[in-house]
Amino acid sequence: MKVFAITKKELQTYFFSPVAYLVFASFLLVVGYLFWIVLVSSKLATLEPLLYNAAFVLLLVSPVLTMRLISEERRAGTMELLLTSPISPSEIVIGKFLACFILYLLLILLTFQYPLIMSMYAEKLDMGPIMSGYIGLILLGAAFISVGLFASSLCENQMIAAMLSFGAMLCFWVFGWAKYALDNALGEILGQLSLFERYSEFLKGVVDSGNVIFFVVFIVLWLFMATRVVESDRWR
Amino acid sequence: MIEMKDVTKYYGNFRALDGISFSVQGGEILGLLGPNGAGKTTAMRILTCFLPATTGTVTVDGFDVFEDSMEVRRRLGYLPETPPVYPEMTVRSYLNFVADIREVPAKDCRRRVDTVIERTGLVDHQMRVIGTLSKGYRQRVGLAQALVHDPAVLILDEPTVGLDPNQIIEIRNLIKDLSKDHTVILSTHILSEVSMTCKRVVIINEGRIVAEDSVENLERQGGAATSFRIGLRPASLDWKACFTGIEGVKVDGEQNDGPIVRFSLSLPDHAAYDGVFKATVAKGHVFTEITPARASLEEVFLRLTRSEENGTGDSATEGGKAA
Numbered sequence: 001m002k003v004f005a006i007t008k009k010e011l012q013t014y015f016f017s018p019v020a021y022l023v024f025a026s027f028l029l030v031v032g033y034l035f036w037i038v039l040v041s042s043k044l045a046t047l048e049p050l051l052y053n054a055a056f057v058l059l060l061v062s063p064v065l066t067m068r069l070i071s072e073e074r075r076a077g078t079m080e081l082l083l084t085s086p087i088s089p090s091e092i093v094i095g096k097f098l099a100c101f102i103l104y105l106l107l108i109l110l111t112f113q114y115p116l117i118m119s120m121y122a123e124k125l126d127m128g129p130i131m132s133g134y135i136g137l138i139l140l141g142a143a144f145i146s147v148g149l150f151a152s153s154l155c156e157n158q159m160i161a162a163m164l165s166f167g168a169m170l171c172f173w174v175f176g177w178a179k180y181a182l183d184n185a186l187g188e189i190l191g192q193l194s195l196f197e198r199y200s201e202f203l204k205g206v207v208d209s210g211n212v213i214f215f216v217v218f219i220v221l222w223l224f225m226a227t228r229v230v231e232s233d234r235w236r
Numbered sequence: 237m238i239e240m241k242d243v244t245k246y247y248g249n250f251r252a253l254d255g256i257s258f259s260v261q262g263g264e265i266l267g268l269l270g271p272n273g274a275g276k277t278t279a280m281r282i283l284t285c286f287l288p289a290t291t292g293t294v295t296v297d298g299f300d301v302f303e304d305s306m307e308v309r310r311r312l313g314y315l316p317e318t319p320p321v322y323p324e325m326t327v328r329s330y331l332n333f334v335a336d337i338r339e340v341p342a343k344d345c346r347r348r349v350d351t352v353i354e355r356t357g358l359v360d361h362q363m364r365v366i367g368t369l370s371k372g373y374r375q376r377v378g379l380a381q382a383l384v385h386d387p388a389v390l391i392l393d394e395p396t397v398g399l400d401p402n403q404i405i406e407i408r409n410l411i412k413d414l415s416k417d418h419t420v421i422l423s424t425h426i427l428s429e430v431s432m433t434c435k436r437v438v439i440i441n442e443g444r445i446v447a448e449d450s451v452e453n454l455e456r457q458g459g460a461a462t463s464f465r466i467g468l469r470p471a472s473l474d475w476k477a478c479f480t481g482i483e484g485v486k487v488d489g490e491q492n493d494g495p496i497v498r499f500s501l502s503l504p505d506h507a508a509y510d511g512v513f514k515a516t517v518a519k520g521h522v523f524t525e526i527t528p529a530r531a532s533l534e535e536v537f538l539r540l541t542r543s544e545e546n547g548t549g550d551s552a553t554e555g556g557k558a559a
Contacts, residue, residue: 005336009322016324016365081320081381084284085337086309234288 002087006095007102010069014103019068023061024107030057035114045122047115048203051133054111055140055199059169062141065103066148067162069096070230074156079233089230093223097149104141108134129205136202139215143195144169146222153229169195237262237389237419238283243292245278245443252278254443255292262388265415267434267451268423275443276423277317280393283421284314296389310339313387313418317394319378323367327358327377330366331384338385352380356410372403379410390414392422396429408433427454439540446540464501467525468516471497478516485512496524 014020034053042049070093073079082092119125144165151165152158176194178187191197195218198211238260245253253275260266268276281287283294285305293300299307322330331349340348353362356376361369366377375395382390395411396404411433414420424430430437431451439447439454447454468475471492479485479501490499503512517523 002337002339005333008336009325009333012329013322013324076320076322077316077318078320078322080281080286080314080316081334082337084286084309084312084314085334086306086339087337088306234286 003091003095003098006087006092007099010096010099011102014065014099019064020103023064024110027054027057027061027107028110031111032114035117039118045118045125047118047130047133050114051137051203052200054137055196058137058141058144059166059173062104062144062169063148063151063162063165065100066145066152066165067158068152069100069149070152070226071155071158071161075158083230083233090227092230093149093153093227097145097223100145100149101142104145105138108138108141126205129203132205132207133203135207135212136199139202139212139219140195140199143172143215143218143222146219146226147172150222150226150229153226172196237264237297238421239293239295240279240283241293243279243282243289243294245275245282245287246290252443253282253289256440256443256445257292258438258445258448260419260421262419263415263417264436265411265420265422265434267430267437268421268440269425269427269430269437270423270440271425274440276425276440277393278443279440280314280316280391280421280423284312284391285309310385311388313382313385313390315378315382315390315392315395317397319374320381321366321374321377324365326363326365327353327369327380328362330377331380334381335384340385348384348386352383355383356380357406372399375399375403375407379407383414388419390418390420390422392420394423394425396424396426404429441540463528464503465498465525465527466501467496467498467523468521469496469524470521471495473520475516475519475521478519478521479512498525 031050031054034057035050038049038053070079073082083089115125115130147168148161148165151168152161154164155161172193172195174194174196175190176197179191179194179197181187182190195215198214201208201211240259241257243253243256244251256275256279258266268279270276278287282289283296283301285301285308288302293302295301296308297311299311301308322333325333328349331352332345335345335349353359356379358373358376358380361373366374369377375398379392379395382392392411396407399407408429411420411422415433422433434451436450437448437454438445472495475497476487479487486502487499490497513523
């Protein structure tokens with residue numbers, strides 16, 4: 001399958017370069033530290049603060065994972081190889097998304113150590129919110145990756161791609177605050193668009209189908225737009 | 237096999253290609269010749285489905301590059317100007333990747349990759365990371381990439397640019413070898429390269445075809461070898477009189493180098509040769525150097541574009557075909 005050929009190649013690239021290791025190390029270091037600090041100060045067997053913190057750290061590191069996905073192909077001229085091969089833009093985009101998502105799942109897998117540590121000490125750990133929180137974290141990560149992938153499809157420069165995706169993610173993060181500031185329809189709409197608002201519901205233990213659908217649509221939409229941008233290389 | 241009809245390409249307001257038409261038969265090897273910026277790369281990109289033509293049609297094996305782009309891509313191997321390699325991958329993993337996206341069946345993959353690695357002389361380098369390879373080897377990897385799915389048509393954009401003389405010879409031999417069982421289009425701005433590898437040439441200048449002919453004909457027109465680089469001694473004798481006396485002879489760029497004088501000599505036509513050289517020797521001169529100035533691309537160009545501008549009707553294209 002050509003999609004998996006792209007996925008395999010991207011995963012190779014992640015591990016051939018120091019990027020994946022650095023992101024993993026810094027993510028686990030910061031999240032681990034926060035886990036310890038929160039646990040010691042609150043003495044509560046809940047993963048909610050940890051997952052909240054993890055999402056924020058993810059916001060900071062995910063552009064590093066996504067920034068070069070398409071922009072680097074443009075810069076190095078390898079886009080010419082991809083676009084003259086019998087492979088469609090959607091296969092390219094999906095392949096790249098999958099690679100980054102698999103890497104991300106690996107990262108999430110490594111954070112399972114925290115609930116594990118907790119379960120060793122807690123009398124009775126409430127697994128419900130932990131599971132729903134993880135579902136939320138995985139969806140949130142996928143959403144970040146799709147935004148980053150779209151940003152990367154727009155430019156040749158990795159740094160610009162990183163800044164674009166960082167800005168876009170931050171926007172979707174803080175949109176929710178409008179709900180408290182504005183008491184009108186605009187505030188309501190912006191609140192609906194907030195990834196953070198929706199994510200925090202998962203942390204409370206609620207897996208709302210509306211929220212899941214929102215995330216899925218959000219991801220598909222950005223991937224679709226990235227596909228169109230890659231495709232547009234041929235018309236321009 | 238390949239049919240390009242009235243292809244025009246605009247980048248914004250800039251016209252990169254203007255009504256280009258040519259066709260290539262199966263098994264033929266065609267050179268696209270032109271100075272930098274003439275539109276060679278644009279033509280190749282349109283042919284490889286990377287860019288759309290503004291107007292005009294291109295078909296490969298009967299498939300339109302725009303309508304049946306995927307079918308065309310399956311039949312093409314393409315080496316862009318800079319080899320499209322991933323510097324962090326090894327040669328082998330890169331070629332495996334290209335074989336995958338080029339739809340080489342999984343069971344043939346290993347054999348195909350082995351074949352192209354051998355054919356492009358990369359056996360000793362197959363486990364090397366591409367980023368550590370020299371320009372010449374990267375070019376070979378680029379060529380291997382274009383061959384891995386055994387395409388019917390090979391499009392090579394300046395395949396020898398930036399290589400050292402040994403590598404150039406190797407790559408040229410490889411291309412010649414490949415042309416036995418592939419249809420090849422290659423672009424270059426070096427005439428000698430075309431004459432060594434191609435049978436037929438299309439010359440492009442400023443987006444237009446200025447000539448389309450066999451290599452022999454073009455060389456004949458371009459040079460007619462009436463210019464020579466001459467070395468004479470002794471310089472003290474009145475050598476100039478031997479040449480300037482004849483009508484139409486031009487001497488310039490003279491340079492004294494001890495007892496030897498060097499200059500370039502233009503003769504009106506072949507008939508004048510004997511007399512001039514005989515007379516010079518009779519006067520007691522010794523020739524130390526007689527180098528016919530080979531037809532350079534620039535000369536061919538000047539000739540072709542000039543005759544086009546004059547609009548004499550006896551344009552180089554027609555003249556060439558008649559010859």
